[in-house]
Amino acid sequence: MIIVGFWYAANVSARRDAEIHLPVEVSSGDFTLHIDGRFYSTGNISDTKVSNRIGNIPRTLTMADGSVFETVDNQSMDQWLSACRYASSSGQWVHRLERSWSWAIASMLLVFMLGLFAYFRGLPVAAKRIAYALPVSAHESISSGAMATMDRVFFKPSAVDQQTQDELRSRFQALVAGVGDTEFTLRLHFRDMTIGGDQVPNALALPGGDIIVTDALLPLIEDPHELDSILLHEIGHVIERHGMQHVVQASAISVVATLAVGDLSGVGELAAGVPIFLMQSRYSRSSETDADTFAFEQMIKAGVDPAHFANAIKNITGESGDVDSPGYFSTHPGTAERMRRAIEYSNSRSNKQHNAGG
């Protein structure tokens, strides 16, 4: 057998036409090297270093003296190598996977499914584990200084009078006591939030346990239980450690996205930005739903009708429940969906009461 290729000298970029001639008994590994049609030397494959096959790039056979025989005849090289007693097949198994379309399709499906699994199951569970494993001080560190920054950027001091504040705080502490033992120190703050001349009704929780209610929210509350339901929702965020979970999820997603589309210069950032946002907003929606569930369960425990939450949302958003935001782009679940769940919990509660009573 003859393998045709080029020969490169050891220390100079000279190139010659070359052939490797194999004896009939190829398994010995012996060969003779012919350069420019003339015999040059003899050798044995065990004294050379053969490059692993990748796709169809030229193979190299590095001789002991540093010169190189190179060939595009990968097929003959593979035949020779597999026939040789000297087996350099250590790197060949990867190529066997790489050249087969069945493996490629199977890998693609596996990667795709692993990706889906990681996204829907693995990452949320891992984030939850990590969030619960970390001490309270770590959760506080996420929002350390956040209150001060928000005071400077978004908030103004509240105009709510001290007496109302005190009343609401003691109500809040009663809620916290009802939730049971927690390592978090939960505090209620009142602030004014004005954007573009409009007061914004809002309630938010920082991972460290600070819960903020804006001035504009209070007049929209018709029943004190409505405020309780909102506060319980925010307490849910803190106690179920959603802030840290988001940090872990966001970090993981951006690491993977960067690794995945790292080197298509310029394309990467453009291509990755929107999917990253969409992927994270789903996690955000699911923690809103979790916080709602937390609030409903606490309300039922305290003997309060979860329907108050539906009313609170209706009063705040001014929506009757039939307007819905497109789910994929939203960080919160649709208003209608949240109200529906509140009513559902409310009904199941009255059914239970009814059953218990009957």
Place this chain on the structure above:
Amino acid sequence: MGVTAIAFKDVEVADYVDHGHVAPEPATEVSRFPMEFHGKGGEYFKIWIVNILLSIVTLYIYSAWAKVRSRRYFYGNTVLDNSPFEYHATGLQLLLGRMIGLALFIFVVLSDSLALQIVGIVYLFLVLLAPWAIWRSTIFNARMSSYRNIRFGFTGGVGKFYWYLLILPFLPLIVLSAIAYGVFALGLFPEVARGHFVAGAPIVVGGLVALGFLLMYLLVPYVHCKLSQYTIDHYKYGQAEFDAELSVRRYYLIYAQSGGLVLLIFVVFSTLGWLFTSFGVDGLNMASMLEDGEPGPLLTYLLMGAYFVFLGVLYLAMVFFQSRIRNYLYRRTLVGSEVQPDSTVTARGLFWLTLTNLLLVIVTLGFGYPWAAVRKARFFAGNTAAWSALPLEGFVADQQARVSAMGEEIGDALDMDLNIGL
């Protein structure tokens, strides 16, 4: 006539290296060796996806070997005068550096999102580390590349990298701020020191700082040119040295042209926006597009359209810049004073390539990446060539030296690879 006399299509002859000092050899015939890329999208897809799966199941460890295989695929398929390039690093060499790189990267992402107090220190550390990492990766990548059994090399020192990347760009700002500080605080205005108000003092100080910023921006093309010059001049192919002759003026011209394009689109869009909001066009005034104070669908589409046009023009300026710099760099470089690289990338071609690649990757949910990468390699190889009067045979190897893979991978994981268009 030396290599200068090459007239290739409509390329400016003046771009090519002028051998002022080399005696012309009238009888020499110069050949053009075009670069080719022989890789195929489907073939690379199989390699890529299998390696991704193996990297996942080995918890990222295999990715070092995957990277080597991917590099070898691209090097081995890049062919000049029937000989391929070769990449020699091993997975093991990349592994340690890669792990450190990943750890650093996760640390940065985490400390960023956790907004820890140390985040400033982390970034400072990274900035101070960057020139070193770039320097290490340049050496490593050069040493691990070969053509015709002759390795490339890089002999530049780390000091110049710090000078051109961290010190020189900010020098005018630092010096002028120091002067401003001196004027203001150290009483170089004696009247100020004595408590008198001098109307000029704040203007002088503010002016000095503003001048510092202005000089910093004006210095960018100069720094870029000098950094490229230094980097190229210290590359070696075997014992043959690379030699670039870059003109700072040309860099200013290229920067001005692409900067002008960006400026133009800014002016056009600001004017349009102003006309639109102040006068409105029949049927297109703001009020009709706002429904109950919310933007209606027409306005949304209009804004989205404008956004894409804007992005497109910015992108055009970017590819114009990239192609011009690359062409200029290649044409002004000599390897061993006998081989002259050539680059014929057009802004239009590069724009089309990146746009279609972007769409390809998006619509295939990322699985089209291998085809995009192969198209990119084919495009750049197809626009690269080498001019030489002699066959590419006379290059002599340099003695081999060992380098660690660490800088290479730290540079890679943080995407700080030195981008001078090479």
